[in-house]
Amino acid sequence: MADWKKELKKIDDYRWELSPDFKEGMRVPGLIYTDERMLDQVGEEQAPEQVANVAFLPGIVGKSLAMPDIHWGYGFPIGGVAATRTSDGVVSPGGVGFDINCGVRLLRTNLTESDIRPRIERLIARLFTEIPSGVGSEGRIRLKGNQIDRVLERGARWAVEEGYGEPEDLEFTEEKGQLRGADPAHVSQRAKTRGTPQLGTLGSGNHFLEIEVVREIYDEAAAKTFGVEHVGQVLILIHTGSRGLGYQVCEDYLKTMGAAVKKYGIRLPDRQLACAPVESEEGKAYLAAMACAANYAWANRQCITHWTRQTLAEVFGKSPEELGLKLIYDVAHNIAKIEEHTVNGKRLLLCVHRKGATRAFPAGHPDVPAAYRKVGQPVLIPGDMGRYSYVAVGTQKALEETFGSTCHGAGRVRSRSAAKRDLSAQEVAEALASKGITFKVTSKASLVEEASEAYKDVTDVVEVADGAGISRKVLKAQPIGVIKG
Amino acid sequence: MPFHFCYNAYAMQGYEFIDHTADAGIVAHGKTLEEVFVNAARGMTSLMVDPESISERARREIVAEGADTEELLVAWLNEILYLFDAEGMLFRRFEIEHLNGRSIRGTAYGEKADPSRHEIKAQVKAATYHQLKIERDGDGFHGRVILDL
Numbered sequence: 001m002a003d004w005k006k007e008l009k010k011i012d013d014y015r016w017e018l019s020p021d022f023k024e025g026m027r028v029p030g031l032i033y034t035d036e037r038m039l040d041q042v043g044e045e046q047a048p049e050q051v052a053n054v055a056f057l058p059g060i061v062g063k064s065l066a067m068p069d070i071h072w073g074y075g076f077p078i079g080g081v082a083a084t085r086t087s088d089g090v091v092s093p094g095g096v097g098f099d100i101n102c103g104v105r106l107l108r109t110n111l112t113e114s115d116i117r118p119r120i121e122r123l124i125a126r127l128f129t130e131i132p133s134g135v136g137s138e139g140r141i142r143l144k145g146n147q148i149d150r151v152l153e154r155g156a157r158w159a160v161e162e163g164y165g166e167p168e169d170l171e172f173t174e175e176k177g178q179l180r181g182a183d184p185a186h187v188s189q190r191a192k193t194r195g196t197p198q199l200g201t202l203g204s205g206n207h208f209l210e211i212e213v214v215r216e217i218y219d220e221a222a223a224k225t226f227g228v229e230h231v232g233q234v235l236i237l238i239h240t241g242s243r244g245l246g247y248q249v250c251e252d253y254l255k256t257m258g259a260a261v262k263k264y265g266i267r268l269p270d271r272q273l274a275c276a277p278v279e280s281e282e283g284k285a286y287l288a289a290m291a292c293a294a295n296y297a298w299a300n301r302q303c304i305t306h307w308t309r310q311t312l313a314e315v316f317g318k319s320p321e322e323l324g325l326k327l328i329y330d331v332a333h334n335i336a337k338i339e340e341h342t343v344n345g346k347r348l349l350l351c352v353h354r355k356g357a358t359r360a361f362p363a364g365h366p367d368v369p370a371a372y373r374k375v376g377q378p379v380l381i382p383g384d385m386g387r388y389s390y391v392a393v394g395t396q397k398a399l400e401e402t403f404g405s406t407c408h409g410a411g412r413v414r415s416r417s418a419a420k421r422d423l424s425a426q427e428v429a430e431a432l433a434s435k436g437i438t439f440k441v442t443s444k445a446s447l448v449e450e451a452s453e454a455y456k457d458v459t460d461v462v463e464v465a466d467g468a469g470i471s472r473k474v475l476k477a478q479p480i481g482v483i484k485g
Numbered sequence: 486m487p488f489h490f491c492y493n494a495y496a497m498q499g500y501e502f503i504d505h506t507a508d509a510g511i512v513a514h515g516k517t518l519e520e521v522f523v524n525a526a527r528g529m530t531s532l533m534v535d536p537e538s539i540s541e542r543a544r545r546e547i548v549a550e551g552a553d554t555e556e557l558l559v560a561w562l563n564e565i566l567y568l569f570d571a572e573g574m575l576f577r578r579f580e581i582e583h584l585n586g587r588s589i590r591g592t593a594y595g596e597k598a599d600p601s602r603h604e605i606k607a608q609v610k611a612a613t614y615h616q617l618k619i620e621r622d623g624d625g626f627h628g629r630v631i632l633d634l
Contacts, residue, residue, distance in 0.1 A: 072505060074615030074631050098610045098633050135533075135605040194570050204608045205634060244570040247610045247633075251563050254614060258552060271555075271614035415504040416607065416634060445606040485608075 004043035008032065014468035017063075018051055025267060026055035031063040032070060033407075033468050038460060041413055042070055050077040053269045057082060058277075059089015061343050061350065065402055067357045068464035069411030069456065073097070075272030078356035078412075081405045084278065086338060086349045090266065091283045092275035093257060093290070095353030096336050098250045100290055101297035102207075102241030103332040104380040104408075105173070105305065106391065108227045109312070110324030111234040113213045113480070120211065123315045124438045124481045127209060130307045132201040133485040134442030139200030141303065148192050149184040151199065155295030156330075159302035165309075169302060171369050173330040174359060177298035179337075182291035187245075188252050191289075195245025195296055200303040204443065204485030206450055207240040209308065210382075211481035212389060218473040222375040222393050226328050228475060235477050236312075236325075237389055238304055239382055241334065242297035249293045253286045278338075278351050287336070287351075294335055301330060328391070329369075329378040333358050333408035341403050352403045360394030360406040360471045368394070379471045383410045383458030385439070385450060385482045386432055390462045390473060397469035406471035407462065410455040419454040420445065432482075439482040446484055500528030508613075508634050516625035518554065519581040522561055522589065525628055526579045529562055529612070532632070533569070534603050539577040542596040547579075550588045555617045558628050561589050562612035573598045607634050 008016040011031075016039065018030030030051035034042055042048060047070050054076055055064035061083055070079035075094030084090055116123070132139055143151070151158045156177025160167055170176045184192075202209060212235045217223045228235070242249075257274035260266075260282040266275065276282035305327065309320040316323060336353045343350075361368050363376040372378065376393035383389050387410075398404050414422070425444040428451040432439055441447045465471045499520065503510035509532060513525035530536055549564045551557035568574040576595035583590040598605065610633040619628040 074508065074613040074633060094614075135608040190567060190571070194567070204605075205610075247570075248567070251611050255551075255556070255560070258556060258614070271617055274614065415509070417502060417504055417509060443605060443607075445604075449607070 002049065004048050008048065014464050018048060020055065023052045025269065026052055028055050028060050029063050030055055030066070032066040033068045033464055033470065034070065035464050038068065038456065038464070041456070045072040047072045047077040050075070051080065053273060054080055054082050056268055057084055057090055057092060057273065057275060058266060059084040061085060061348065062403070065405070067405065067407040068461045069356065069407045069409055071411045073355065075270055076353070076355040079407065080355045081353065081357045081402055083341065083350040083352045083403045086278045086351055089278055089351060090275035091278045091286055091336055091351050092273055092353065093250050093253045093286055094272045094274065095355050096250070096290060097334045097355050098247040099241040099334055100246035100249060100293035101332045102334045103297060103301065103330060104237060104239045104382055105301050105330035106328040106380050107236040107305065107308065108324065108326055108328050109234045109236065112232045113234065116211065116234050116480070119315055120438045120481050123211065123312070124440050124483060126311050126315055127308065128440040128483045130311045131209060131304055131483065133203065133483060135204045135485060137201045137203070137485070138197040141200045143196050143199065148196050151299045152184040152187060152292035152295055153182050154178055156298035156302040159299045164303045164306035169305065169327045172327045173298060174332050177302060177330070179291040179294045181288055182295050183288035184292055186285045186289040187249060187292045191245050191248035191252065194248050195243060198243040198245070199296070199300055201243060202240050202304065202485055203243050204446055208385065208482055208484045209304070210237045210385065210389070210479045212237055212477035212479050214475055215388070215478045216476040218475060222474045225372055225375045226378055226391065226474070227326060236308060237380070237382060238301055238308070240300060240304065242293040243300065245296050246293040249289045253289060256282050256286070290336060294332060298330065329380060331358050331380050339403065350403065354405055356408050357405045358408045359404055360398040361404045362394050362396040362399050365399070379406055381407060381409060381458060381462055384452045384455040385479055385484070386435060386437065386452035387458055388476050388478050390458065391475045392462065392465065392471040392473050395469055395472055398471060402470050406465045410458040410461060412454055413456050414454040416449040419449050419451055423448050423451050423453060437479055437482060439484070441484045443485065450484065499524035502528070505631055508632055510629060510631040512627055512629045514624065514627045518626055519584055521619065521626045521628045522558060522581055522584065523579045525558060525562060525630060526565055526576070529565065529609060529632060530576060532607055533609055534575055534605055536577050538603050539575050539595050541577055541594040543574070544592050544594045545574060547591045547593050548589070554586050555619050557587070557589055558619060558630060559612045559614060559617060562630065565593065566609055566611060575603060609634055
């Protein structure tokens with residue numbers, strides 16, 4: 001394995017560059033956002049090699065980027081960002097991943113920690129009942145015939161039209177919860193079969209719903225703009241994606257792209273990077289199917305939001321309006337988007353792949369909701385269940401350097417099997433209890449796999465993003481209640 | 486390569502796991518390619534559930550196609566995952582009736598998942614093409630596949 005300390009050239013305290021000479025076939029340099037301390041962990045795995053591999057993609061512009069939560073993925077590293085020209089570049093399903101539009105949404109309440117502590121056990125128990133979670137969990141939405149196609153076309157808008165939430169929610173969802181160009185004709189029947197019973201479910205693995213309390217506010221003006229008034233205020237964070245439908249779309253198109261690579265004579269160092277020109281039949285079909293999966297995920301988070309509101313209303317005996325249950329924002333962190341960016345002074349239409357990375361558009365950008373346009377787009381960065389989550393905002397620097405992207409979470413340091421080898425469910429449960437965190441999980445294994453010890457400290461990740469200027473911290477919140485698959 | 490193959494007790498069962506930070510990998514061994522495919526399926530199942538808890542009450546035919554043997558291994562494993570996700574099927578035993586470089590047909594024996602008897606340890610989202618490899622070795626073949634958990 002390469003000696004990464006030698007290969008990566010330090011630019012400043014937060015940026016390390018990988019020369020295109022590192023590997024023959026790289027079209028652009030790599031750039032990793034990290035710090036001296038985390039660099040050791042980064043170098044232990046093959047993530048930098050993956051940054052180099054992504055630089056092979058035809059039409060890639062700028063640099064093959066890795067956000068501070070970089071870790072070893074498959075094909076792309078997790079935390080990878082790559083932009084390709086739509087004119088002559090490619091789209092790669094591996095640059096989005098299996099869980100298409102895995103993402104996070106954050107709700108605010110007007111409750112304080114002291115309001116919620118006495119009822120937290122009951123609230124978590126009720127949420128666990130009302131929001132299906134776990135492997136193979138089925139939702140309570142019964143889609144008939146080809147109703148799923150409406151979900152795939154309309155996303156969160158479908159959910160709101162069906163009564164799951166408020167029209168205002170769409171305003172505070174990336175892409176208003178409906179990615180353009182979705183065409184269900186490009187989604188296989190198998191994907192629809194997998195997705196139909198799973199709509200409105202949290203799933204398993206690292207997906208969760210958390211009740212959090214604001215612990216620190218770094219930017220009062222921005223926090224106020226997002227409706228967060230004070231330390232102690234209760235927030236709700238939901239993390240899930242497109243479930244089996246997204247996995248199947250990715251799988252179907254990896255096969256299509258495997259053939260396309262040969263057809264178009266594309267040379268790649270890893271089969272998982274398989275791709276096709278954005279403008280080709282294969283590329284367009286994938287983007288149309290990916291948009292469907294993205295819309296499914298937004299509909300999924302929207303339905304879960306609705307049941308969360310209903311459950312809180314029941315437990316507190318007040319309406320969602322009285323509880324101030326408003327959506328702060330919803331971000332996608334596994335997605336490819338067609339966006340316009342300035343590269344070397346030229347405006348270019350690009351396909352921006354964000355694989356475990358969050359869009360981070362600055363104040364003034366037209367894609368930021370009007371109500372937030374003075375401060376910038378909220379960036380939601382969950383940590384592991386025993387530590388903290390952060391809210392940040394996008395910056396002009398991100399727009400200039402990372403195609404408007406920043407980190408998406410903590411990033412694993414320990415594999416799932418290593419976590420299971422080194423920790424017991426009881427230890428993890430006791431550690432959570434001692435921090436005052438109430439939790440309900442369907443599987444003991446997922447409790448251990450998702451323990452704090454398995455992750456980088458999200459604070460370190462957020463500090464690097466803040467230090468590098470690709471997002472700016474707004475507030476920190478701490479979980480007090482968690483449900484997981 | 487950073488993988489540390491441990492040819493110990495695991496080798497006896499025909500597969501072993503390799504650590505991958507975000508996910509998990511399997512190396513399956515066999516005297517024949519058919520054995521490699523069966524062992525990869527068994528290894529993947531054991532990540533999801535204790536195979537001892539599965540009874541052979543039902544069977545499903547598994548058919549898959551691929552551009553080459555490696556793609557076929559991914560397609561075979563993904564077919565098994567599809568049957569779990571779409572029908573809740575868990576399998577304990579696999580047989581292969583036909584395998585050439587482009588297509589595979591086999592039978593899997595098991596039952597529908599029942600939460601009271603099967604603790605699902607992890608959801609495998611998919612088998613990936615990342616560092617996918619099937620190679621000949623002294624004893625026959627081995628195949629490596631990384632799974633997205």
